[in-house]
Amino acid sequence: MIEIDEKDLHYWLEHVKIYANNGKVADYIPALANQQPEINATAFYPIGDKEVACAGQADYSFTIQSVSKVLTLALALIQHGEQAVFSRVGKEPSSDPFYSIQKLEVEKPSKPLNPMINAGALAVTNMIRGRGSDEMVQEILNLVRLLADDSSIDYDEEVARSEFETAFLNRALSYFMKQNGIITGSVEELLDVYTKQCAITVNVKQLARIAAVFANDGKDPDTNQPLLPSHVARVCKTFMVTCGMYDASGTFAINVGIPAKSGVSGCIMGVIKESGGLAVFGPALDEQGNSVVGMHLLKDLADDKRWSIF
């Protein structure tokens, strides 16, 4: 059991916050370009009905962006099972940037390599049940609220709209996949759902609790009630290890050694098996699109706490 307390979080966050100067806030989604690079926060949600520990601006809300890819994957697996999901998306890392279109054309059969890159996540979102985009978004929100144990969680309309209006590459990926039968129905409707799932808003405490559910093999970290089937939690965690930090996943596995998922807003959720969930936020990003403050914090905590699973 790895213990992380508020003193640890304060100490390491203080130590690494200077690295924000080495990164750049994502600006390809116009609404994210306004984020302030000096904001940072972290939280650890322990398993076993104990208090959440936090440091920095822990009540500050941000959009989950690509962290949503893990949650829609969990939902699609619950709704359709592994066989159906993996007939439309692969299980292998890509080593290309998350937005890349390249492999879609060269890989045979032509399906996206994994659910953690944009193409794969779009294919997964396309499978979520619902009679229209509103119902699909509601299904996703219901799962996020359940895992975070907070029914007030919603998406940020401005961020969603801002991405929807500028998501030309995600549209291109979707149309390419529609041509190849991976995606069905309206691409505009798919983009509506996808941009809203990416714009779901949380703070580090809520995100750490979501990560803690995965750390507890799909069970509520406080009550031990099952919230996700354990095999679904296992599949999601495996993808977090192999592809969760995009084309930095190999380096991250060596340096930090836990399942984790990042989003371009600057958030990262990390899963510390049987101990709890860790979330970190700092909007300045490195070249691969991972939070610089987050990467440094996780690396230092990993060394200090010796939590690598390898």
Ligand SMILES: NC(=O)CC[C@H](N)C(=O)O
């Ligand atoms: N890496 C990310 O967080 C990407 C999510 C973002 N909404 C996109 O599709 O570009």
